[in-house]
Amino acid sequence: MYKIDKIQKENQRIQVIGRIVSAILYIILIPIIIFNLTLIIKSFINPNQTPDFFGYKSFVIMSGSMEPTIKKGDAILVKEVPENEIRLNDIISFTITTNQNKTNVTHRVIGIAEENGKRKYTTKGDNNNTEDRERITYEQIDGKYQFKMSQFGVVINLLKNKITLTILILIIILVAYYKSKIKKRKEQRKEKRKKYEEEQKGE
Numbered sequence: 001m002y003k004i005d006k007i008q009k010e011n012q013r014i015q016v017i018g019r020i021v022s023a024i025l026y027i028i029l030i031p032i033i034i035f036n037l038t039l040i041i042k043s044f045i046n047p048n049q050t051p052d053f054f055g056y057k058s059f060v061i062m063s064g065s066m067e068p069t070i071k072k073g074d075a076i077l078v079k080e081v082p083e084n085e086i087r088l089n090d091i092i093s094f095t096i097t098t099n100q101n102k103t104n105v106t107h108r109v110i111g112i113a114e115e116n117g118k119r120k121y122t123t124k125g126d127n128n129n130t131e132d133r134e135r136i137t138y139e140q141i142d143g144k145y146q147f148k149m150s151q152f153g154v155v156i157n158l159l160k161n162k163i164t165l166t167i168l169i170l171i172i173i174l175v176a177y178y179k180s181k182i183k184k185r186k187e188q189r190k191e192k193r194k195k196y197e198e199e200q201k202g203e
Helices: 002-044 153-159 161-201
Strands: 056-060 075-079 090-099 101-115 118-124 140-148
Touching: 002 090, 002 153, 056 140, 056 153, 075 153, 090 118, 101 140, 118 140
Parallel strands: none
Antiparallel strands: 056 075, 075 140, 090 101, 090 140, 101 118
16 A cells, blocks of 8 residues: 555656646747747848847847846847837947947947937946947847846857757657657546446446
């Protein structure tokens, strides 16, 4: 009796772990995979533009220029907004071109000025002593900062990798297939048990 109880408890524990793993896969990983897959496809279609997902873009912070607000290794989400929604003290992500290389920067707006009928933004990292050399135009802005995922940058970078993304998709497919097989077996056992009980009653 003791052994049966122990086996049942172990089976229940395995089932709980299985449900937790499934929840992580379906609730957390799948949306992130869909998000990154969309960005990868869009980057192929428009290689000169920063890809977005319904106006949202993700970036991994590579420096400590915005500490302590945003730290190196954090993943951030920014949203494309109309020009009139960008105001002083907002944090924005923007693209600058140096020596034909494009770099994404996330800094705070510390000044807005009109120049030849066009708005230009002065930016600065919270942790920097001086403001950025180049003033930014609206066309350079990728989006306005929405929120961060602390130290989640490693995961985001992994999911942006095509090989990692393919492996994760395959794992999800295999897990879904395995679960469907288990469900089918349970249904078959249930049917056999029901048939056996009906045969027993008929004797």
